[in-house]
Amino acid sequence: xxxxxxxxxxxxxxxxxxxxxxxxxxxxxxxxxxxxxxxxxxxxxxxxxxxxxxxxxxxxxxxxxxxxxxxxxxxxxxxxxxxxxxxxxxxxxxxxxxxxxxxxxxxxxxxxxxxxxxxxxxxxxxxxxxxxxxxxxxxxxxxxxxxxxxxxxxxxxxxxxxxxxxxxxxxxxxxxxxxxxxxxxxxxxxxxxxxxxxxxxxxxxxxxxxxxxxxxxxxxxxxxxxxxxxxxxxxxxxxxxxxxxxxxxxxxxxxxxxxxxxxxxxxxxxxxxxxxxxxxxxxxxxxxxxxxxxxxxxxxxxxxxxxxxxxxxxxxxxxxxxxxxxxxxxxxxxxxxxxxxxxxxxxxxxxxxxxxxxxxxxxxxxxxxxxxxxxxxxxxxxxxxxxxxxxxxxxxxxxxxxxxxxxxxxxxxxxxxxxxxxxxxxxxxxxxxxxxxxxxxxxxxxxxxxxxxxxxxxxxxxxxxxxxxxxxxxxxxxxxxxxxxxxxxxxxxxxxxxxxxxxxxxxxxxxxxxxxxxxxxxxxxxxxxxxxxxxxxxxxxxxxxxxxxxxxxxxxxxxxxxxxxxxxxxxxxxxxxxxxxxxxxxxxxxxxxxxxxxxxxxxxxxxxxxxxxxxxxxxxxxxxxxxxxxxxxxxxxxxxxxxxxxxxxxxxxxxxxxxxxxxxxxxxxxxxxxxxxxxxxxxxxxxxxxxxxxxxxxxxxxxxxxxxxxxxxxxxxxxxxxxxxxxxxxxxxxxxxxxxxxxxxxxxxxxxxxxxxxxxxxxxxxxxxxxxxxxxxxxxxxxxxxxxxxxxxxxxxxxxxxxxxxxxxxxxxxxxxxxxxxxxxxxxxxxxxxxxxxxxxxxxxx
Numbered sequence: 001x002x003x004x005x006x007x008x009x010x011x012x013x014x015x016x017x018x019x020x021x022x023x024x025x026x027x028x029x030x031x032x033x034x035x036x037x038x039x040x041x042x043x044x045x046x047x048x049x050x051x052x053x054x055x056x057x058x059x060x061x062x063x064x065x066x067x068x069x070x071x072x073x074x075x076x077x078x079x080x081x082x083x084x085x086x087x088x089x090x091x092x093x094x095x096x097x098x099x100x101x102x103x104x105x106x107x108x109x110x111x112x113x114x115x116x117x118x119x120x121x122x123x124x125x126x127x128x129x130x131x132x133x134x135x136x137x138x139x140x141x142x143x144x145x146x147x148x149x150x151x152x153x154x155x156x157x158x159x160x161x162x163x164x165x166x167x168x169x170x171x172x173x174x175x176x177x178x179x180x181x182x183x184x185x186x187x188x189x190x191x192x193x194x195x196x197x198x199x200x201x202x203x204x205x206x207x208x209x210x211x212x213x214x215x216x217x218x219x220x221x222x223x224x225x226x227x228x229x230x231x232x233x234x235x236x237x238x239x240x241x242x243x244x245x246x247x248x249x250x251x252x253x254x255x256x257x258x259x260x261x262x263x264x265x266x267x268x269x270x271x272x273x274x275x276x277x278x279x280x281x282x283x284x285x286x287x288x289x290x291x292x293x294x295x296x297x298x299x300x301x302x303x304x305x306x307x308x309x310x311x312x313x314x315x316x317x318x319x320x321x322x323x324x325x326x327x328x329x330x331x332x333x334x335x336x337x338x339x340x341x342x343x344x345x346x347x348x349x350x351x352x353x354x355x356x357x358x359x360x361x362x363x364x365x366x367x368x369x370x371x372x373x374x375x376x377x378x379x380x381x382x383x384x385x386x387x388x389x390x391x392x393x394x395x396x397x398x399x400x401x402x403x404x405x406x407x408x409x410x411x412x413x414x415x416x417x418x419x420x421x422x423x424x425x426x427x428x429x430x431x432x433x434x435x436x437x438x439x440x441x442x443x444x445x446x447x448x449x450x451x452x453x454x455x456x457x458x459x460x461x462x463x464x465x466x467x468x469x470x471x472x473x474x475x476x477x478x479x480x481x482x483x484x485x486x487x488x489x490x491x492x493x494x495x496x497x498x499x500x501x502x503x504x505x506x507x508x509x510x511x512x513x514x515x516x517x518x519x520x521x522x523x524x525x526x527x528x529x530x531x532x533x534x535x536x537x538x539x540x541x542x543x544x545x546x547x548x549x550x551x552x553x554x555x556x557x558x559x560x561x562x563x564x565x566x567x568x569x570x571x572x573x574x575x576x577x578x579x580x581x582x583x584x585x586x587x588x589x590x591x592x593x594x595x596x597x598x599x600x601x602x603x604x605x606x607x608x609x610x611x612x613x614x615x616x617x618x619x620x621x622x623x624x625x626x627x628x629x630x631x632x633x634x635x636x637x638x639x640x641x642x643x644x645x646x647x648x649x650x651x652x653x654x655x656x657x658x659x660x661x662x663x664x665x666x667x668x669x670x671x672x673x674x675x676x677x678x679x680x681x682x683x684x685x686x687x688x689x690x691x692x693x694x695x696x697x698x699x700x701x702x703x704x705x706x707x708x709x710x711x712x713x714x715x716x717x718x719x720x721x722x723x724x725x726x727x728x729x730x731x732x733x734x735x736x737x738x739x740x741x742x743x744x745x746x747x748x749x750x751x752x753x754x755x756x757x758x759x760x761x762x763x764x765x766x767x768x769x770x771x772x773x774x775x776x777x778x779x780x781x782x783x784x785x786x787x788x789x790x791x792x793x794x795x796x797x798x799x800x801x802x803x804x805x806x807x808x809x810x811x812x813x814x815x816x817x818x819x820x821x822x823x824x825x826x827x828x829x830x831x832x833x834x835x836x837x838x839x840x841x842x843x844x845x846x
Contacts, residue, residue, distance in 0.1 A: 029663035031630030034753040038766075039137060041756075047767045048091075048099065048142045052553075056096035060557045061087045062536055062596075064565030064573070065102045068128035069109055072135040074605040074612065074622050075566075078648055080141055081638045081750075082602045082707070083564035087142050088749045089702050090561075092773045098557055099142055100539040102149040103129050106157075106528045108186065108202060111458040111493055118490035121458040125152060135623075139631055140752045142769065147542045151531035152458070156538065158481035159548035160531055161463040163580075165474050166587055168464075172218045173452075175472075179293050179359060180451060181320070182210035187495025188455045189214060198320035209293060209317040215462060215524060217450040219579050223249055226447075226578055229594060237599040238645070241570040248571050250446025255279040255430045257367065257439040259288065259340040261351065266303050272296065272340065275362035275444045278369065279433065280425035283414040284390035285367040286380065288340040288349045292316045292333070294359035300351060302337030309334050309353055316355045324355045331356060331379040342367075343438035344429075345415065354379060360448055371397075374404040390414045391422065450576065452527040457484065457493050457500040459525030467512035467519040476513050482521065499523040532573055533580040536560055536595060547589075555591045563596035566604075574599075600705060603647035605638075620650050632751035633658040639750050640711040662754045665718045665747060668740040669761030671731040676763035683735025684728060685780075690720045691739045692780040698746055699773070707750070714746050737762065745771050790815045791842045792824040808835040815841040 042048065050058070063083040066076060087099040110121040117124065129150060136143065149156055167173040181190040185205040189212065194201045219226075227249045230242050254277035261270040272290070276282075290297045292309070293316050301309045312334045316324070323329065333354030340349045349367070356375050357366055370380035371389045377398050380387050387399040393409035395401070411417045411425045420428060433439030453462070461482045463475040475482055485507045493500045501523040502508060512519040534548065540557045541550035559581075565573075577595045585593040604611060607618040625634050636658040641648040680688060694717045701710045721739040725731050741762055748755035748768045759768035783804050788811060790798040798820040802811060812835050815821060821843065829846035 029666045029754075031632060031659070031662075031753060034757050035138065035140075035631060038753055038756050039140070041766050042769075043145075045767060047769050048097075049144050049146060050096045050098045052096065052098075052556075054556070056094060058098065058557055059090045059095040059562075060098045060540075060560045061090065061562045062100065062539070062560045062564070064563070064569060065104050065532070065535065066132060067104050067107060067109070068125055068132055070128055071131050072139070072622055074620050074625075074650065077139070077622050077625075077634055078605050078638045079564065079566065079602045080136070080139065081635045082600065082644045083562075084141050084635075085639060085702070085707050085749045086562045086564070086600070088752070088769060091142070091769055092745060092748070092771065094772055097142075098147075098540070099144060100147040100149075100542075101136065101141065101143040101145065102147075102535060102539065103132070103151070104528065104532050104535070105129060105150040105152040106459045106525075106531055108188070108456060108458070111456055114458075115490060115493050120486065120489045121493070122152065125458075126150075138626065139635070142752070147539050149535065149538060149542045151460075151528070151535060154481045154483050156535075157460040157531070159538065160460045160526065160534070161475070161480050161482060162477060163534060163548060163584070164460075164526070164530070165463060165477070167217060167583060168474060170583070170587075172221065172583060173215060174218065175213055175215050177211060177213050179209045179211050180214060181207045182212075183207055185495075186456075189451060189453055195320050195322070198323050206318070207320055209319075212453075214451055214453040215522075215526075217452055217579070219450045219576075220445060220447055222579050222582055223251065223445045223447050225582055225593075226575065227251055229578075229582075232594060233599075236597060238567070238601055241567060241574065241599060241601065244570045245575055248447060248575065252277050252444045252446070254426075254442060254444065255433060255439050256363075256442040257282065257343060257433055259343060259349075259367070261300060261338050261340050262348070264302055264338065267300065267338065270300060270338075272300075272365050273363050274365050274367050275442060276367060277444075278372070278426065279429035279439070280411060280414070280417060280420075280422060281369045281372055281390050282342060282344045282367065282429060283417065284369040284371050284388050285342055285347075285349060286370060286386040286388055287368045288351045289333070289354050289357050289366050289368050289376075289379070290336070290351065291357040291359040291364040292353040292355050294364040296359075296364055297336065297353045300336050300338050301353070305335060305337040309336065312353065319355060321358055324358065325375075327374060327378075329356075331375070331382045333379065333383065340367075343433060343436065350385070352379075352383070361446070362444055370404070371399075372404055372406055374406070377402070377404045388413060450527075450579075452530055453524040454527055455495075455499040455523075456525055457488060459528060460531060461501070462522040462524050462526060464522040465510060465512060465519045466522060467515065467517060469517055470512055470514045470519075473512055473514050473519070479513070499525065501525070529572055529576050533576045534584070536563075536577070537581075537584070537590070549589075551589060554589075558590060559592040559594055560596045562598050562600060564600045564602065567601040570601075600644055602644045603642075606647050606649045606651075608651045609649060625655060629655040629659050630662075630753070632662050632754045636662065636711065636750050639707045642708055644705055644707060661715060661718070662751055664722065665714075665743055666754050666758050666761075668718065668721055668725070668736075668743060669758040671725050672737045672740050672762060673731045674734045674737045676737075678734035678737055680734040680738035683733045683738065684724050685735075687720055687724045687728075687733075687735045687739055688777075689780045689783065690717055691735070691742050692776050693783075694746070695742060695774045696776045696781055702749075710746065711750060714743065714750075717746075718743055741771075742774050744768050745774060786838050788815070788838055789840050790818060790821055791840070792821060793845060794842070795824075797821050797824045802838050804838050806838045808837045811835055811837045811841060815843065 063080055087097055091097045105125050110125045113124040114121040181195050183190055183200040183205055185203050195207050199206055256273050258271055258273050263269040292313055333352045336351045336353055338351040340351050368376040370376040370387045390413050391409040392412045393405040393407040395405040398404050408422055411420045417425045417428055430441050463482050465473045467473050485504045508520050537549045537554055540553045544550045581595040582593050584590045607620055612619045633655045637653050637655045641653050694713050697713055698710045724736055744755050744759040755768050785801040786804050788800045788802050798818045800814055812833055831844045831846045834842040
């Protein structure tokens with residue numbers, strides 16, 4: 001195991017592997033026997049089903065639910081072990097714990113598998129779910145299986161459609177034509193977040209642009225609340241996740257400024273609004289840029305420049321937004337033949353179309369101030385456009401250096417703004433344009449509305465009917481769910497540029513719910529992030545049929561007390577779930593307006609310092625590890641390897657060592673001979689002190705998610721108990737029973753099979769999960785002695801039992817009087833003695 005991270009090396013057993021460990025009397029520790037025995041008992045007792053009756057304080061712990069891509073892998077083993085520690089700890093603390101499980105079961109992999117296998121996506125999906133469910137049961141996740149759900153079940157997506165309709169009624173779901181990211185291979189639209197380095201995150205194909213009529217959620221209406229309400233999550237969510245969301249929302253304060261484009265012989269006068277965070281630099285604007293792929297560019301361009309623009313637009317289609325905005329990329333563009341008039345000084349600015357301006361950011365047009373913006377400067381130098389300094393920052397002229405002057409300074413060459421510092425000049429410039437009626441103060445966001453249309457089959461159908469007479473007509477609630485057709489399979493699902501549903505004529509053609517005339521269903525399906533944006537609400541009442549969730553139950557359980565999952569979901573899933581929660585709150589259906597009170601991110605499982613992958617040949621098969629070492633050993637290894645947020649390198653840890661320790665802990669139950677219920681007061685006080693300090697420390701460590709340190713303390717307690725059994729009062733000492741029972745309760749958080757077997761051996765009825773957190777006797781937390789380590793030249797030469805209150809002088813004298821120290825010094829003088837009472841003395845010889 002990675003003892004450097006986990007703590008006590010001495011508590012760790014030697015490595016080795018064996019399915020069972022024999023005692024002298026022949027009793028064996030057999031993980032296989034325990035894994036076969038206890039699941040049926042837990043199911044019969046319904047140990048992990050919450051009471052849900054208000055008799056105890058409720059706590060909701062949730063793991064980000066898995067996608068059924070195959071059997072469980074090492075990443076699942078780590079993530080679900082961490083979440084289960086929290087659930088089991090809360091249960092021991094006598095909370096009523098909801099810890100449900102389900103599957104995020106819509107998605108493209110199932111559709112691709114169906115095409116390959118000439119099958120329906122449901123066949124692959126539900127086969128994999130059954131496989132994963134069996135593995136989760138073996139892995140002993142303390143889940144309430146009665147609440148199991150799958151987002152691809154009609155009983156679930158009925159309510160996804162119902163929620164879509166409520167969003168639609170509030171104007172939060174709408175359609176518009178826009179350029180979208182298009183994956184040529186998957187033949188589907190991708191959200192900006194699903195384009196990684198210009199390629200589709202699913203298949204790696206270079207993404208292009210395509211204009212389509214798409215469905216969107218108006219998440220930008222909630223930008224301020226999504227940003228401001230993160231203050232409530234400070235200290236309970238990882239700071240890096242909050243920072244990523246803040247950056248993604250990207251609130252910028254500035255101004256809208258209106259420029260008039262002069263009429264030409266072929267084009268009328270046109271007014272264009274730009275957003276700028278630096279209205280103080282208006283006098284430094286020397287040209288004007290519109291996004292090449294925006295409809296605005298086509299409206300503005302003069303006939304003689306239109307062919308060049310059209311050719312350039314084709315080039316831009318092949319670029320991702322990230323590539324277009326890269327600061328080190330060579331700037332390109334075409335002149336439109338138009339000029340914009342600066343509203344402050346009347347100067348005529350040439351209007352260019354370029355790819356470094358995005359159509360869906362701001363208004364799709366900018367005023368270019370090359371002296372003070374690097375991308376504008378690069379463009380100006382490329383095309384020989386003027387560069388005018390309007391803020392004196394003390395830097396050399398950008399035209400000669402090629403570096404924009406972006407620092408603080410005083411306004412120059414700026415009319416009435418000259419002489420003002422930047423902050424005052426911004427406010428003054430906004431005041432000027434507001435008085436002139438050519439602009440106003442404005443807040444802009446990097447966040448774009450959520451594109452939710454997908455041209456694929458295996459997703460939630462959008463519950464809208466398109467009627468030639470009535471337009472968009474929502475499917476009536478009593479006709480939900482709009483079910484996916486069951487007769488499409490194999491090649492019927494192959495990408496053809498439109499949704500496979502469009503080819504299902506019997507499904508598409510319906511009567512309009514309003515006029516009964518011929519109409520067509522919407523053939524897009526929803527982004528699967530829609531399904532996962534509210535599943536945590538459904539878990540509170542998954543069998544409820546009068547709505548997406550029982551209103552009373554959802555307020556009993558929400559918000560989720562602890563959410564566990566990977567940091568890769570920091571933006572998409574978590575932001576969308578927060579948006580959905582706020583809208584549902586505004587609908588009056590939910591008291592909470594944040595979904596997750598606390599967030600825990602686990603790291604990755606690596607092998608040899610690298611992510612596991614087939615191409616590298618460094619994958620580790622979870623099933624093989626479970627067969628070889630047992631579930632408990634794998635779980636314990638994951639937890640002991642380091643803090644939850646750190647990566648686990650499987651090459652550096654030892655599940656065999658974990659198995660040895662578990663056998664050692666289990667054998668305590670075989671050696672305790674005092675009867676259950678024995679009063680430990682008369683037992684070994686030193687062992688009792690170790691036991692109660694362990695209980696006390698474990699609670700604080702668990703609350704701060706230092707699970708690995710709890711395991712280290714548990715190992716120390718096992719060693720201390722074994723020492724009393726083997727060389728002290730023996731197994732009859734009631735302090736030994738108290739310690740062994742404490743081991744069983746604490747071990748149940750990490751190794752449930754071993755803990756349950758140990759608890760049973762100690763004479764208790766199942767389940768140890770219901771034992772309750774042990775009470776701490778405060779008097780036993782006071783240490784009568786501590787061990788002071790004495791070193792000579794950095795090497796340990798003695799250990800002294802001393803009072804915790806010993807002075808530095810007294811500890812120094814004791815150390816120097818030690819026979820072992822004197823023998824090590826061998827008559828040499830002493831240069832210095834470093835004392836850190838009461839734990840350490842370091843002697844440096846002359």
